[in-house]
Amino acid sequence: xxxxxxxxxxxxxxxxxxxxCVTVILPLAMMLYFSFLSKMPMGxxxxxxxxxxxxxxxxxDFYRFLAWRSLMLGFHxxxxxxxxxxxxxxxxxxxxxxxxxxxxxxxxVLPFWSNALIRIFxxxxxxxxxGIVDQMLHFILPGAPSIGILYSYPAIVIGxxxxxxxYMILTCYISLQAIDDTLVEAGQALGASNLTVFRRIxxxxxxxxxxxxxxxxxxxxxGAFMEPRILGGRQSIxxxxxxxxxxxxxxNWPLGAALSFTxxxxxxxxxxxxxxxxKNRLKVS
Amino acid sequence: xxxxxAAGSLYLxxxxxxxxxxxxxxxxxxxxxxxxxxxxxxxxxxxYEQLAGNETLWRAGRNSVLLALASTVITTxxxxxxxxxxxxxxxxxxxxLQILLFPPMAVPxxxxxxxxxxxxxxxxxxxxxxxxxxxxVALSLPYVIIVVGxxxxxxxxxxxxxxxxxxxxxxxxxxxxxxPMIAPGVAAAALFAFGISFDQFVTSYFLSPPGVxxxxxxxxxxxxxxxxxxxxxxxxxxxxxxxxLLVVVSRxxxxxxxx
Numbered sequence: 029x030x031x032x033x034x035x036x037x038x039x040x041x042x043x044x045x046x047x048x049c050v051t052v053i054l055p056l057a058m059m060l061y062f063s064f065l066s067k068m069p070m071g072x073x074x075x076x077x078x079x080x081x082x083x084x085x086x087x088x089d090f091y092r093f094l095a096w097r098s099l100m101l102g103f104h105x106x107x108x109x110x111x112x113x114x115x116x117x118x119x120x121x122x123x124x125x126x127x128x129x130x131x132x133x134x135x136x137v138l139p140f141w142s143n144a145l146i147r148i149f150x151x152x153x154x155x156x157x158x159g160i161v162d163q164m165l166h167f168i169l170p171g172a173p174s175i176g177i178l179y180s181y182p183a184i185v186i187g188x189x190x191x192x193x194x195y196m197i198l199t200c201y202i203s204l205q206a207i208d209d210t211l212v213e214a215g216q217a218l219g220a221s222n223l224t225v226f227r228r229i230x231x232x233x234x235x236x237x238x239x240x241x242x243x244x245x246x247x248x249x250x251g252a253f254m255e256p257r258i259l260g261g262r263q264s265i266x267x268x269x270x271x272x273x274x275x276x277x278x279x280n281w282p283l284g285a286a287l288s289f290t291x292x293x294x295x296x297x298x299x300x301x302x303x304x305x306x307k308n309r310l311k312v313s
Numbered sequence: 314x315x316x317x318x319a320a321g322s323l324y325l326x327x328x329x330x331x332x333x334x335x336x337x338x339x340x341x342x343x344x345x346x347x348x349x350x351x352x353x354x355x356x357x358x359x360x361y362e363q364l365a366g367n368e369t370l371w372r373a374g375r376n377s378v379l380l381a382l383a384s385t386v387i388t389t390x391x392x393x394x395x396x397x398x399x400x401x402x403x404x405x406x407x408x409x410l411q412i413l414l415f416p417p418m419a420v421p422x423x424x425x426x427x428x429x430x431x432x433x434x435x436x437x438x439x440x441x442x443x444x445x446x447x448x449x450v451a452l453s454l455p456y457v458i459i460v461v462g463x464x465x466x467x468x469x470x471x472x473x474x475x476x477x478x479x480x481x482x483x484x485x486x487x488x489x490x491x492x493p494m495i496a497p498g499v500a501a502a503a504l505f506a507f508g509i510s511f512d513q514f515v516t517s518y519f520l521s522p523p524g525v526x527x528x529x530x531x532x533x534x535x536x537x538x539x540x541x542x543x544x545x546x547x548x549x550x551x552x553x554x555x556x557x558l559l560v561v562v563s564r565x566x567x568x569x570x571x572x
Contacts, residue, residue: 033402138559150338
């Protein structure tokens with residue numbers, strides 16, 4: 029009987045296993061293999077095993093500069109999402125009650141369900157020279173200079189913050205609304221100021237949600253390529269766009285693979301380095 | 314209403330303006346006559362009429378819908394099976410499956426998509442709608458397993474054990490007892506899966522051979538060629554469609570929970 033249950037369990041998970049093997053495990057393994065090839069395997073030329081693609085990253089300033097740019101983009105977007113999103117989640121979880129809260133939460137999540145590409149495209153309408161912001165300004169102040177900031181670094185940041193803000197609001201909201209009111213009341217009864225209650229009770233207890241939000245935003249933003257392409261113009265070049273080029277324009281898949289794994293390694297190292305710091309803070313909760 | 318919550322409401326209002334303003338402007342400009350988005354605004358349905366005659370977009374749209382439907386059915390079935398095994402049949406190797414669920418959520422989609430491109434190319438799977446289907450299912454599978462799993466966790470196993478005691482075989486127990494209980498979770502998961510596939514751009518972009526595209530891939534190509542209000546029109550249709558879908562989801566799945 030026990031054996032039979034085990035077989036049923038295996039049979040039920042088998043399709044999911046097989047699917048993830050074909051689409052995730054085998055491809056990532058093959059990409060790792062590719063990243064160690066000296067060149068694209070084409071025709072009769074046998075590619076040799078080499079570290080050349082990885083060396084390119086360390087030898088050419090260009091790639092390190094791009095990696096730095098991508099990391100800074102991830103940092104800026106995440107930072108703005110925290111600064112804007114955390115207070116919003118706080119207001120929603122601690123000050124707004126009942127039906128309003130549910131309605132606003134749904135409104136926050138709603139657009140994040142619509143196509144990411146379309147939301148980025150929408151910003152081109154707002155930010156371009158002669159765009160809405162510009163025309164409004166000229167309507168109010170005729171003769172003012174144009175302020176089209178489309179095709180600039182700030183445009184990329186604005187578009188990405190808009191895309192990822194709902195993640196931050198949602199994850200922070202979930203941990204903020206789970207905080208027991210009696211803890212806050214106990215703190216107040218013992219004479220703590222509002223600021224102390226926030227710093228000593230609410231903030232530590234909401235850190236897990238904040239951390240999940242940071243991971244959910246930082247990882248995809250560092251690998252972004254579509255958003256910089258549409259909003260960045262000449263400023264669009266990032267590690268993500270160079271990886272895209274290796275696969276769609278240049279057809280140097282080994283280099284693209286090596287850059288992908290380098291990116292993955294850098295992101296993992298950052299989170300690994302942050303983990304001990306966070307672990308202590310998270311244990312408090 | 315205290316001053317504090319008034320200030321809070323104002324802040325939330327500003328956030329909603331930030332979130333919705335670009336989308337609304339984009340939608341409105343699809344109804345503007347000018348091809349270069351010039352104001353003053355003159356209402357026109359010309360761009361929607363032009364859209365109606367755009368064969369390429371219609372084909373891409375049909376591909377998107379068919380792909381999303383197929384992906385939803387496959388993901389919901391194999392995801393529900395896996396969730397059932399994870400919560401009801403504790404067997405060895407479960408930890409492995411749970412770890413396997415992370416990469417589709419934690420690795421940037423760019424890297425997953427390009428690795429699939431390499432593997433599919435050299436393994437003979439190739440590019441095309443079938444390759445996109447493989448990718449879309451993989452990306453939505455973790456979400457389906459998590460949503461259905463959460464629903465399964467919220468029910469005690471008493472009823473299932475009672476059914477088994479009364480002589481029902483595992484199939485009967487599942488279809489007559491478990492499935493009716495988890496139906497809202499399965500429905501929510503299916504709508505999630507549909508949304509993920511219908512909006513999926515990154516994997517479709519790398520796995521589409523020339524001539525076989527989906528809506529997001531086609532829109533990206535048009536944006537890079539230059540903006541026309543036709544893109545606004547098709548975007549508006551997609552947004553309205555997606556949002557209606559989420560409103561349906563929210564009826565099954567309460568966000569935020571009651572407090």
